[in-house]
Amino acid sequence: MKIYTKSGDKGETSLNYGIRVPKDDLRVEAYGTVDEANSFVGLALSLLPETGGDPAELERIRHGLKEIQTKLFHIGAELSTPEGKEVPWPIREEDVAFLEQEIDLMEEKLPPLAQFILPGGHPASASLHAARTVVRRAERRVVSLSSKIPLQAVVVRYLNRLSDYLFVAARWVNHLAGIPDAGLHEINKEVGEQKE
Template sequence: MKIYTKSGDKGETSLVFGVRVPKFADRVEAYGTCDEANSSIGLALSLLPAGDDWTELRKVFHVIQTKLFHIGAELATPAGKEVGWPIQEEDVHFLENEIDKLDAELPQLANFILPGGHPAAAAFHVARTVVRRAERKAVMVAQQEEVNTEVVKYVNRLSDYLFVVGRYVNQKTGHTELQLHES
């Protein structure tokens, strides 16, 4: 299989099942932003310090990155067509449990914090903002066509999880969270 197909040279791409749409179609924007979020997460993971301290977090992100790939596939599937790996309520609960686990180890927030600190933490915050954009794109598609409601919930929880992971990485690496400057 060749990497290039030339089928998109005229500004169209194929959804799952071969439906052709413009490359700027809302579904394409939505699943493309999920792909971008997945890459951002991969970059953030590459910036974690070496060592076994991060093994569990890496395992969780392996699941998350796989689910993001599945979400992209769902968003690339035209309404009315069967999806191979649908996101389910249990996937959302998995994220909620992971958020609760990490959040229990963090000091309670009293103020807004600024993204930054350890390079991996900062990268997780960037990934969070990309996921928020993916969520907005998925909601836009859901306003126009049928979309699995669990997709939007999952992406929403994922941005919350990435926020907590950014804080967790800063704490574990000894970086102080910067609070919003009072004007």
């Protein structure tokens, strides 16, 4: 099968069930942003250390991120399914519950969050922060889309909870790597000292 079909050369693309829409359609913008978020999650996965920290915890993060990639693919499929057609892999409340459970487990072992933190630290952590910001944008796109067409409310809940998960996972990866959070107050203090 060829990767290029030339069918999109005039600025249109196909939704599920072969329905054609312009490439700037709200649906395409929404599922395209979800796909972008999925790519950043994949980047973070590729940057996770093979060793160091707790191997069981690293494997837990690895498993969680792979599960999230699958669910983001499912959300993309749902967003590209026209009204009245069957959604192939609907997102469910238990998918949101999985994220909440993982967040709680990580937060139990993390130091309390006392200030705003800056993205960075371990490359995998920085990538998780990047994924988080793209998920937030995807959530905004889906909210815009949901004002035009009916969507499952759980999709927005999943994306909202996912951005929380990615934030905590970014902190957790730094924690496992022995890298403290880069607190905004501390960075401001360092910058002030350098200027003096």
